[in-house]
Amino acid sequence: MDYFIRCLKFILPAAEVTIxxxxxxxxxxxxxxxxxxxxxxxxxxxVRLAAALYSRVVRSLPSLVMIFIVxxxxxxxxxxxxxxxxxxVALGACTTAYQSEIFRGAIQSLGxxxxxxxxxxxxxxxxxxxxxxxxQALRLxxxxxxxxxxxxxxxxxxxxxxxxVELLRRSQHIAAANHHYLPAYxxxxxxxxxxxxxxxxxxxxxxxxxxxxx
Amino acid sequence: MTFVRDLVFMWEILxxxxxxxxxxxxxxxxxLVTGVILAVPVALVRKYTRGPLNWLATAYVxxxxxxxxxxxxxxxxxxxxxxxxxxxxxTAAWAALFLNSAAYQSEYIRGAIGAVSEGQLIxxxxxxxxxxxxxxxxxxxQALRLxxxxxxxxxxxxxxYVSVVYLIGAMELxxxxxxxxxxxxxxVPVLLEVAAIYIIVVVxxxxxMDYVEHRFSIPGLETSGMRREF
Numbered sequence: 240m241d242y243f244i245r246c247l248k249f250i251l252p253a254a255e256v257t258i259x260x261x262x263x264x265x266x267x268x269x270x271x272x273x274x275x276x277x278x279x280x281x282x283x284x285x286v287r288l289a290a291a292l293y294s295r296v297v298r299s300l301p302s303l304v305m306i307f308i309v310x311x312x313x314x315x316x317x318x319x320x321x322x323x324x325x326x327x328v329a330l331g332a333c334t335t336a337y338q339s340e341i342f343r344g345a346i347q348s349l350g351x352x353x354x355x356x357x358x359x360x361x362x363x364x365x366x367x368x369x370x371x372x373x374x375q376a377l378r379l380x381x382x383x384x385x386x387x388x389x390x391x392x393x394x395x396x397x398x399x400x401x402x403x404v405e406l407l408r409r410s411q412h413i414a415a416a417n418h419h420y421l422p423a424y425x426x427x428x429x430x431x432x433x434x435x436x437x438x439x440x441x442x443x444x445x446x447x448x449x450x451x452x453x
Numbered sequence: 454m455t456f457v458r459d460l461v462f463m464w465e466i467l468x469x470x471x472x473x474x475x476x477x478x479x480x481x482x483x484x485l486v487t488g489v490i491l492a493v494p495v496a497l498v499r500k501y502t503r504g505p506l507n508w509l510a511t512a513y514v515x516x517x518x519x520x521x522x523x524x525x526x527x528x529x530x531x532x533x534x535x536x537x538x539x540x541x542x543x544t545a546a547w548a549a550l551f552l553n554s555a556a557y558q559s560e561y562i563r564g565a566i567g568a569v570s571e572g573q574l575i576x577x578x579x580x581x582x583x584x585x586x587x588x589x590x591x592x593x594x595q596a597l598r599l600x601x602x603x604x605x606x607x608x609x610x611x612x613x614y615v616s617v618v619y620l621i622g623a624m625e626l627x628x629x630x631x632x633x634x635x636x637x638x639x640x641v642p643v644l645l646e647v648a649a650i651y652i653i654v655v656v657x658x659x660x661x662m663d664y665v666e667h668r669f670s671i672p673g674l675e676t677s678g679m680r681r682e683f
Contacts, residue, residue, distance in 0.1 A: 298655075424532045
């Protein structure tokens, strides 16, 4: 039990890295995911195809494979990039694809009437997307999005494989140093559990707060 | 010329990678099938009972859904031997994948049972069926179909997540790729080939599951609303 507490204390600081990787990847994902979703619905045929292709290809690849692809690419292209940056790029690229599907579903569920009404009020297409479509779509996307946030949080553990010192890597350190594995990994699991629990609560609250009133 | 040489190299390593793909499929199938077997009772307990058994099932599902698969894998493979429970790599991989998958699958099934309207059960009881029979012959056949869209996501999800067992060295597709990389130091061709295999397999699975969904859909009952974006 003593050792378990020691593990907790040793591993806990790495939660910062895990949270950083998760939040940064998710932020990249929101930005590019929205862009991709809009491109796929309102873009020219060529743009649509490219966006769809990106989404299909990346969603077919395991996150771990993506992490190693980014790792080997960045090692040769940007020497000296930190494992943390690599993890964010890789997980960001993955979640961009999943989030683009979430946002696409949300935009499509709005129906075309919203766009028609905005256009008939004299808004440009871009303005309609920015001020009419996206504010509604973002709200509709929250339940699926919070699912994705939990997935990214858990997938950030895969970044330990390329040397990002996040929760799991930190647990490996203390476990290997003491040749005592079970308490270390259980402590790690406990911290993850608290983090996902917290994430779910926060996003549930956000969903209630921002729900569309119809 | 290097391009041609790379192609020849990729062709030469294909059999080794395909051996890994077979292991990936074995793990996926085993985990999914044993996962359903555990998921159905867990879903039923969570849906229809109260008290300690319900808490236990809820705790199980929440713990396995709330922690990363990789951490679960490490607990099973590195942690449990300290309690005298020793697995070989393949069994450890299966155990972690199975427990993880069962937790997710039980949620899909529970959701699907909830989506079959109460009236169905009442009608079955009114026709003289016992509760268990009504459940077995009326609710379950519909619920399993309703769970199909979410479940087909789980299949593709599993194939991809089996790659995680590379980190304990079980010989699935990605592990094979990594071994070839460390042996030959040819990173790009191997990663490209592994990625291509994953893309082909996942796209094929998605197609097949779309067909299965279509085949088993209940005419007049909309199931697409339950689909998780994936």
